Amino acid sequence: MRISDPFLEISKIAEIPYELVPKNYEIIGKSMLIKFKNNFPFDKYRIARAFKEVFKLHAVYEILEIKGPLRIVNVNLLSGERIVEQHMENGIIYSLDPSKIMFSKGNKYERWRISQLVKEGQIVVDMFAGIGYYSLPASKSAKEVHAIEINPESFHYLVMNRFLNNSFNVIPYQMDCRDFPYDNFADITILGHFESLNFLGKATEIAKNNSLLMIHTIEKRGSQFPDIFREYNLKITSRRIVKSYSPSTVHSVYEAILSK
Ligand SMILES: C[S@@+](CC[C@H](N)C(=O)[O-])C[C@H]1O[C@@H](n2cnc3c(N)ncnc32)[C@H](O)[C@@H]1O
Structure with a gap:
């Protein structure tokens, strides 16, 4: 039996060299988001049409930027039509509009990890809930999850995904x-934001x-644990690299126990 290579098909349809077919993409439901290298030398619309045909997608977008503390996505629709997708992972349905909200495959392990960490009856506070990723x-397993989200667009999908x-x-x-009005409240507090270190005061309340x-945080590769953890009496029990963020930085997640 011959196993077909989709990238070979795309390179033929789009008439670009095999090794230059973009590999840096996310698939959310049946929509694809591609991050092209700077000065990509080929017709992006032609490549998007080829991806759409071979992967049988609803839409192919180019990621232009993901900006600000609300992580607002700016994309360009290259092929197909904009559709609210339902993305399945570990038995959970995440509904979202991929032209507005990110869903990072690099965080897949962290989403699973949370499901393993929470014990029956615990209270969880998710300070940056997004569409309900964590x-x-x-x-x-939790008794209650208090899911806080500031952005109305993400909040809309959080409510929908709860249903x-x-x-x-x-x-x-x-x-x-x-x-958030409650103190001394959470058994697990999740800070799923790159600027989490600025929110440690509130989190420890x-x-x-x-x-x-x-x-979660963005830090230099190979850096020491940030000093700020000591200031808040946080004892680090584990640090993982979630994914590479830029050539010199990584997205890391710390698990820490608080002494009050
Ligand atoms: C980076 S996203 C969440 C990413 C997600 N944890 C993942 O795994 O992909 C962070 C979320 O925090 C929300 N946010 C930012 N500042 C906030 C604040 N001060 N209070 C509540 N939510 C906030 C943003 O709107 C965004 O939806």
Whole structure:
């Protein structure tokens, strides 16, 4: 039996050398987002049409940028039509509009990890919930997941995904997480934002004594643990590299226990 290579087909249809077919993409449901290298020398629309045909997609977008603290996505539709997708992962349905909201395959392990960490009956606070990336896996064992999201677009999908997954123990809040009203409350506090270190003050108020914090950050490759953890009495129990972020930086996640 011959196994066909989709990139070979794309290179033939789009008439570009095999090794230059872009490999840096995300597939969300049946939509693809491609990050092209600077000064990509071929017709992007022709390549997008080839991807759409070979991968049988609804839409192919070019990622232009992902900007600001709200991680707003700016894309260009190259082929097909814009559709709200349903993306399945580990038995969870994530509904989202890929032209507006990211879903990173690089964070797949972290979404699974949360589902394993949460124990029956625990209270989880997800300070940067997005569309429910971590809240939904956490909800499988948690008593309650308090999911805070500031951006109305993401919040809309968070509410929808709560219904789609029958995760009625997810309690959504559309607000700035700095205004969350409960202290000494969470068994697990999730800070899924690259600027998490600026929110440690609030996170350590929300968290109970001896509870777990999951802290995402961007840092220099090979750097020491940031000093700020000591200031907040956080004892690091693990650090993982989630993915490469730029040639000199990585997206890391720290698991830490808080002493109050
Ligand atoms: C980087 S995204 C979440 C990414 C996600 N953890 C993942 O795995 O792909 C961070 C989310 O935090 C939200 N956000 C940013 N600042 C916030 C704040 N002060 N309070 C609540 N949500 C906030 C953004 O709108 C965005 O949806």
